[in-house]
Amino acid sequence: MENFVVSARKYRPSDFKSVVGQQHITTTLKNAIKNNHLAQAFLFCGPRGVGKTTCARILAKTINCENLSADYEACNVCDSCTAFNNNSSFNVHELDAASNNSVDDIRNLVDQVRYAPQKGSYKIYIIDEVHMLSTQAFNAFLKTLEEPPKYAIFILATTEKHKIIPTILSRCQIFDFNRIQIKDIAEHLQYIAKEEEITYEDEALRLIAAKADGALRDALSIFDLIVTYSAGGKLTYSETIDNLHILDYDYYFKVTDSLLQESVSSVLLTFDEILKKGFDGHNFIVGLSEHLRNLMVCKDAATVELLQVSESARDRYIEQAAKSHLSFLLSALNICNQCDINYKSSKNQRLHVELALMKLAKLPQAISLAALAREEIKKKD
Template identity: 40%
Template sequence: MEYQALYRAFRPQSFGEVVGQKHITQTLRNAIKRGKESHAYLFSGPRGTGKTSIAKIFAKALNCPNGLDGEPCNECHLCQTITDGSANDVIEIDAASNNGVDEIRNIRDRVKYAPSEAKFKVYIIDEVHMLTTGAFNALLKTLEEPPVHAIFILATTEPHKIPATIISRTQRFDFKAIELNEIVEHLKYVAENQSIEYEHEAIEYIARAAEGGMRDALSIFDQVIAYSGDKITLDDAVIITGGIKTEDLNEWMKLVETQNTKDAFLKYHQFIDEGKDPVRLVHELLYFLRDVILMKHSNQVDDNTAFVTLDDSVIYDLIEILNDSMVMMRYSVNVSVHLEVVIVKMVQALNKTEASTSSVSSDEIRRLESQIRALEAKLEDGKFTRPERKRPEKVRRNRNVFSVEKIKEVLDRANREDLEKLKAEWPNVYRKIEEMDNQPLRALVKESEPVAASETQVLIMFQSDVHSELINNDDEKKKELENLIPSIIGKEVRVVGVPESNWQQVRQEYIDKRRQGVKEEKKPSDVAKEIFDSSIIEIKE
């Protein structure tokens, strides 16, 4: 018998064999036992988490004449034909290659005929989000008035692309990423079944590299077996995945911790020369920092591990740098160079921390010591009173996400007419970007909204702090948007970005400052109405 890939050989054939997704398998088994099957289901979730496998098990359990407790027997003729894909009454369709109206109309014409062998005709449509608008409309008619003998199972990794009219006519099941320990246990079971020796660290590394997908885990495991032979080691797993061992990662991060930028660069280029993937390295760094935090809070500190002596706030800053870099690397032409910049940013973050801790002068230390002695004397005399706490500052600035000065510049000249015109035309701006197929700019503008406008400038609010930072600091992206807007609204303007998380506070501060400077005969409410859309202003005297 010819060799079969592990993800196919160990595909679950019953609900009990499914790894994870208990909230789904138990619901479907109970529905079969009680005879309360729905006419349509939507299975959504990450790749490799069991959507099509559970769909086929469900089709078998529905039609198996020897089924017990909601499980198929997997021995009868019907179960075996469904398993090998030859059953006439269980139809699997790949919507990625059969996404037109004609294919769905063909289903609609055939679905009215009764099943030939089974109790139910089951249609499994994989990657259903790939259907065209016309195909969705044709499918909608069938879902509205389905025959009693037909059941539809729609599987997708992108449920947000499916029309709400389709989703509302289905029972939706959201598949979750499979937990690390569940993947580890299953890989151990597969290794023992195949008589393969393994190192526990290698199995854990493969499970982590799969990022919650069992199919990915088995595929990587298959590759490592082909490379290693009869025994799987951690080194083999690292080579196959293009990752990096924890020891090497720790050595690299120690160079960053000691701010040895030159050697950190040399180490990084050594990894690249060995064929390591820069994106994969960022993932590994995030896991490393996560492990450092867990180590510190579980009182299992290894003094030889990088960053264990740092405050948690500094480690959080490093994690934020890596998270931002992952977003930026999606649009970067040269990800290797981008990671070099990340190394410099991490060193700078550590350098700032060191500078702030070492900036206290000897005079300051003496002054603090005298204050401590005075407080101790008050405690002894019983005259100690708690000092009044200072209120925190209104706006906490972090990173160069936005500029208050540039925002004030827009608001000083803002008027309602220009804002209303820009708001009305903003969907056309987004549509124009889609027509240009400019994906990076489309991602920036998608979650944005104009909040102020003048003859020469516009203020755009972004849901993401990262997007606001990009439009303010990336001259190329900013120029692309500024060149596009005149073709829609008929005049050239300069764009300024502000994050949604800070906008309300910045706006209120601006109004308060204007309120202090306006003349007595002019109400502050009139100032606010001049600048902002009056429909969103609530006046409280």
Template identity: 55%
Template sequence: MNIYELDAASNNAVEDIRALVDQVRYVPQMGKYKIYIIDEVHMLSNAAFNAFLKTLEEPPNYVLFILATTERHKVLPTILSRCQIFNFNSIKIDNIVDQLKLIAKQESIAYEVAALQLIAQKAEGAMRDALSMFDIIATAIGQSGTITYNEASAHLQHLDYAYYFRCTESFLKQDIPALLSIYDAILRAGFNGRHFLAGLGEHLRNLLVCKDQVSLPLLEVPDPIRPQYAEYAVKCSMRFLLDALARLNQYILNYQASQHKRLHVELFLIELATVVEATDAAVVLDKSGSIKKKIVPPPKPNTCIQPPSVDNGIACHIQPKSQNNRSLPGNKVIIQAAVTEQLPTLADLKKTLTETEALITAKQASTVKAEVAFPPVKQKVEAALTYYKEQLKKKGMIADYQLISQPIKVQDRVVSITLINPVQEAMLQNLKEDLLAFLRKTLHCSDIIIQGILVEEIASKRPYTDQEKLSYLSKKNAFIALLQEKLMLELAY
């Protein structure tokens, strides 16, 4: 078996794939198969994919291609359709820890289980990354050292869980100065705001999964940290955790666009500390760390209920509670009501409503009558149209502006606009509704009417022939005809 490996990230040109295709043509001299492993195949260019397509579709029986990639969506669909796809899922943290234990035992390296769990967590399911981290830490501590949790945390740039637990405690106590001090210490340790927000999001998620036994297996933290998560999960309410995660997600999205990133994170800490009481008003955490139930007092009974006023003068009087009522058993309150007049019946209320509606209708009718009593004056109409034309001009409606600029005639409540062609008549129909509403509102005349008067232009006939020109000039000047008669002149054709 002959195995060849090709890095597509470095050999992604068409020439590299053509050279590979040329090698495929030759039968292996030793072994039965030729196996080509192409790593990071998604880095190939489209031209390289197309050059490789024919060979991949009909390879020789002695050739086997293995295409490896972590971003399958970047590979052309025509390539994927000609491959048998095997998906490799991320390795679980426990499996990575077991493999690291085996390697540490073979290499005689002392370790703490919490350190290996931290390495596996940072690897995010990739065994290759976990081995690289393990090798770096083992080289740093030397042969005689031990891979401790603190050593692994320092080499992996891991923000310790203690910071997040202190932040949670300060959130629950609404201790804003302590939160700002914690964040300042994190920045001095060399971590940036994005790193802190991402870790805080993971911390809040871990508290959320600890709220229920069903989701507890989803907690992926070192074993010594699990009791602390169980303790703080009891202190934090579900509403607070959900609200904190929602706000945190929004702040992470806006972090890159922020001009003052430290202030951006500090505002989030202050905001989250101030909403604890609002999200869980029934549970308050005192400064000593104990949880107390807030007793919400019952609502006080209303001593007087004021009904809406009625035209016929009916009122309800309720006597206030006396001081002696406090000694009654069961904290009962006696309310005595005295009705001075008889309550209205349904018929009385309907009659009152009918009379009110009649008054309103009469008032509206008188208002409309007052509006239409005086016809609009031509000067007011021209002023209103001038304002309307300016608005049309500002909006760039030049054709409508020229239409309104035509001569107008006002007679009684009829506004006549002169039109010179049928096109303007159609334009007036489109503009008429809006213009009519404007004039009625401006002139306070509800029955004003707009009409267009189409005036046909009499086209003046211009002289064309010599005889027509002579006749035209003779009409304008009588001496020309006299001169023609005296001198007996004729037109030359």
């Protein structure tokens, strides 16, 4: 059997332009290289799995590249780049502070800083999860960070910026990494699926992207997992929802249709079916709120782009939104919100949701009665 390389490693970007969703950072870094205006210490902050380590490595490689391209990317062929790409460069030192956080670990690193690079212009020290360093380790490091030799560059990375002491913060140029947008993650997954010759349904990728909550690494792990389990190397929506135990959005369309038809019985039966499949009432109400919110943003052409769903699902939302009155959506969101807030404190949670559903099913009628009454008043005036 061929060695399986997880996608997160196989597809680690090797230059700035292939980093997804962090243009504000890659552009600034490239400009600094262009203008020869590099800081000596950087702090990369942001959630996990969004490209901090990746960008640190790209920066390290790029500033030592012997043959920079016109747009300030590493060439990936010169001796220095090759050494970097093979993890055999003497110019980059990585310390994972999560597991090496003692004073001695930092002293070792600081000792190396004294020696100028034999080849290339810079020695780069990447300290990951820097907030995990012990106080003594921090202090041992501070001196070096204060007066580093010209050839030394420090890139500190952390998921918890608030834990970094001010003396360190003030010595670093700080970069805040973004959570990555669902759309960008989905596009990246598409690219990988094509490279791997995996057939896929757009909605499956969209779902994985949403589940990853902004972290590209998580998206890639989920992607690998589902590809492994899926039959015949095809990534389908239905297999993905099964694997992730996510409620099929079909249910929300169905429930909303029943609500619009004021069919209490069909809504209650659908809810029963959902519970029988092992889904939780609370998640259902939260999911329904999200669905109503999606319909709501479809009511205005200006906000349709806030809809974070796949192309094919988009038309369905727009179609259902056209059938739903704006005041219905607003009041329905309100009822769902109340149900969500009080869910945990309710003694009979099933009934709690059912009651909300019954109220929802009566909404269209209440709204048309109110409209009728308004008409009457107008006529009298």
